[in-house]
Amino acid sequence: MFGRVRKRRTALAAVGAVVSIAGTALMAAAGGSWASDASSAAAFACRVDYTTNDWGSGFGAKLTVANLGSSPVNGWTLTYSYAGNQTLQHGWSGNWSQSGKTVTVTNLSWNGTIAANGSVSTGANFSYSGTNAKPTDFAVNGAACTGVDPTTTTTTTTTTTTPPVDGPAPExxxxxxxxxxxxxxxxxxxxxxxxxxxxxxxxxxxxxxxxxxxxxxxxxxxxxxxxxxxxxxxxxxxxxxxxxxxxxxxxxxxxxxxxxxxxxxxxxxxxxxxxxxxxxxxxxxxxxxxxxxxxxxxxxxxxxxxxxxxxxxxxxxxxxxxxxxxxxxxxxxxxxxxxxxxxxxxxxxxxxxxxxxxxxxxxxxxxxxxxxxxxxxxxxxxxxxxxxxxxxxxxxxxxxxxxxxxxxxxxxxxxxxxxxxxxxxxxxxxxxxxxxxxxxxxxxxxxxxxxxxxxxxxxxxxxxxxxxxxxxxxxxxxxxxxxxxxxxxxxxxxxxxxxxxxxxxxxxx
Incomplete structure (x- = not known):
């Protein structure tokens, strides 16, 4: 900053309460088209975490796709659907599209690989009116994200690190x-x-x-x-x-x-x-x-x-x-x-x-x-x-x-x-x-x-x-x-x- 003064440009904002909704999707996605660079990608053990910041007439959604398996995944297509009139405005870190109530996101060239036990994140802004219920039908590469590898019966879990309540800052x-x-x-x-x-x-x-x-x-x-x-x-x-x-x-x-x-x-x-x-x-x-x-x-x-x-x-x-x-x-x-x-x-x-x-x-x-x-x-x-x-x-x-x-x-x-x-x-x-x-x-x-x-x-x-x-x-x-x-x-x-x-x-x- 230049001391206490900088050149500015005017914009308007309305900010609502932040709502965090993170969880594991349990149901298969219905429909959706597949991008060419992910059409042959295999299903894998995955979890989708979904978080929103809602300001009343619109919201920002952040989605993180976690690979719970032991092998990297090359190419991903995420689908899910809204129950209301949520309408896509623009997205980032992925190719976003919407058909009716179904949203489809495919990877970009630089984030197509999800490392074993790794994840990628993407996000978008939406407009809406009425209710804004969280989606429940997340699927990646055509299979529901239940945390189970669709080709096996093995379930893979991850460990979450809990931050310290007190104590010095980490090196x-x-x-x-x-x-x-x-x-x-x-x-x-x-x-x-x-x-x-x-x-x-x-x-x-x-x-x-x-x-x-x-x-x-x-x-x-x-x-x-x-x-x-x-x-x-x-x-x-x-x-x-x-x-x-x-x-x-x-x-x-x-x-x-x-x-x-x-x-x-x-x-x-x-x-x-x-x-x-x-x-x-x-x-x-x-x-x-x-x-x-x-x-x-x-x-x-x-x-x-x-x-x-x-x-x-x-x-x-x-x-x-x-x-x-x-x-x-x-x-x-x-x-x-x-x-x-x-x-x-x-x-x-x-x-x-x-x-x-x-x-x-x-x-x-x-x-x-x-x-x-x-x-x-x-x-x-x-x-x-x-x-x-x-x-x-x-x-x-x-x-x-x-x-x-x-x-x-x-x-x-x-x-x-x-x-x-x-x-x-x-x-x-x-x-x-x-x-x-x-x-x-x-x-x-x-x-x-x-x-x-x-x-x-x-x-x-x-x-x-x-x-x-x-x-x-x-x-x-x-x-x-x-x-x-x-x-x-x-x-x-x-x-x-x-x-x-x-x-x-x-x-x-």
Whole structure:
């Protein structure tokens, strides 16, 4: 975020209570057409979990197809039917169609394989009036999902991991395309951003913008089922270059807050948000000050590696803490929107087109962290303020720990703000590396766009943290709470709290 102000676009929303309906389908589906790429796929022992978020005149449905067998399944077609007038609007992570009351979903090219004891998720939005009873006739590849392999008499079951009620946040690492705990349990970072560590120290506001960072404030977060908090930081304050408090005092404030959150079961993402560097070639609307008083297009070689070496030395050995190396890169704007130049600058740094200061690339920052011996998970955002992730894999820095996740931001005013874009640009990335939605929000105080993002992220096992847990008054969006006790803002806050209360960070795909 650019401090407390961002450009916004207007949308309308109506958010109802979240209803979670998960279970095993017991009856065979009637009818339905089969897609060519799944027509020959075999029936298998499966379970379908069905969850909805209903706002009265419509709802979002999330469906997870679990393979309970010991062999992978290649190609799937899901069918089920509604009893009322539910009408398909649009779907994601599958080819969705409806004929009468029967809904059919077939796999896309990238999610056609369901690993043994694995699952895939898909979702769609529907309109309706009257009643909205849950379907009961789920079938996959022509056979009812009863948990029994149709070709045998053997029943296969799965084990569900129960999250701890109390205790510290789990230590995390990357395993394939998933964040996992120390024992290998899949885990999602689900929570909020808590702003002010990036700006209060350089705006004469002290440390946390007069907001509490005590046990009571953490207890308020617990009432929302928050399991992760992203904390933006300022490199000049950390290094005692500019602003107050700075140096050891600033660092101790950060350490105390991180320790408090981790003790209370919340993972912390430390984010380098504001950095040094005069971006004098910037547009008129952009801050040109060399000090870390605004968002710059890229981190600087003068202080940013030094900042990360200091942070890594402070928190190494605590792998419940994740390092988000730079908030929202946009070097391509300085290069007249040359994406190739932008990605090269993003990874390699140095002298970058249109940026007058020497840039620290993502490889420089990875090296700075790893040189300390720190093993923490690293998050790296893409171009266009972390919204464009298309070349992220191609330019991914080398990490000797292979412990890097992608940091994606998705606001309603971004270029990639539709399910079609997420399916084509984000889903293939999420199939290769863990993706964390480090910021998301919309340009008003509703929850309609954010609900779509959260539903899509749930279907792809992506964690998310919206902006922001600060009581600034919601007039243009991106403010979740009315006060530090956690009273939700109408619409945006109420909708997100209701959604978050249905989520389990330990839930498997």
């Amino acid at each position: 995390l690492r990357v395993s394939g395309n998933t964040l996992v705990t120390a024992d290998g349990t899949p885990y999602r970072l689900l929570g909020v951003d808590r702003s002010s560590g990036e700006f209060a120290c350089v705006q004469g506001k002290g440390m946390w913008d007069s907001g509490p960072v005590d046990q009571a404030s953490v207890d308020a977060m617990k009432t929302w089922n928050i399991h992760a908090v992203r904390v933006p930081l300022n490199e000049e304050c950390w290094l005692d270059v500019y602003g107050s408090p700075g140096g050891a005092t600033y660092q101790q404030h950060v350490k105390d807050y991180v320790d408090l959150l981790v003790r209370n079961g919340m993972n912390v993402i430390l984010d380098l948000h504001w950095t040094w560097g005069a971006y004098t070639n910037s547009p008129d609307w952009h801050c040109k000050d060399e000090h870390a008083v605004c968002q710059k297009p890229m981190p600087d070689a003068k202080y940013s590696p030094q900042f990360w070496a200091g942070v890594a030395n402070t928190f190494k050995g605590n792998d419940a803490v994740v390092f988000d190396l730079f908030n929202e890169p946009y070097p391509e704007m300085a290069a007249d929107w040359d994406k190739t130049a932008g990605w090269q600058c993003w990874r390699d740094g140095g002298t970058c087109t249109g940026i007058p200061y020497e840039v620290a690339g993502m490889q420089d920052l990875v090296d700075a962290v790893r040189s300390t011996g720190a093993t923490n998970v690293l998050m790296l955002g893409g171009l266009e303020w972390a919204n464009d992730m298309r070349e992220w894999l191609k330019y991914k820095p080398v990490d000797p720990r292979n412990n890097i996740a992608a940091s994606w931001h998705a606001y309603s005013f971004n270029a990639c703000a539709t399910e079609t874009c997420w399916d084509t640009q984000i889903a293939p990335l999420a199939a290769q590396v863990p993706v964390v939605l480090g910021e998301f929000g919309q340009d008003n105080c509703g929850f309609d766009y954010m609900q779509r993002v959260a539903n899509w992220a749930d279907a792809h096992h992506i964690g998310y943290l919206p902006w922001t847990w600060n009581p600034w008054g919601c007039s243009t969006g991106a403010v979740l709470i009315k006060d530090w006790t956690g009273t939700p803002e109408p619409g945006i806050g109420e909708g997100y709290k209701a959604h978050l209360l249905t989520q389990d960070p330990y839930s498997t795909r």
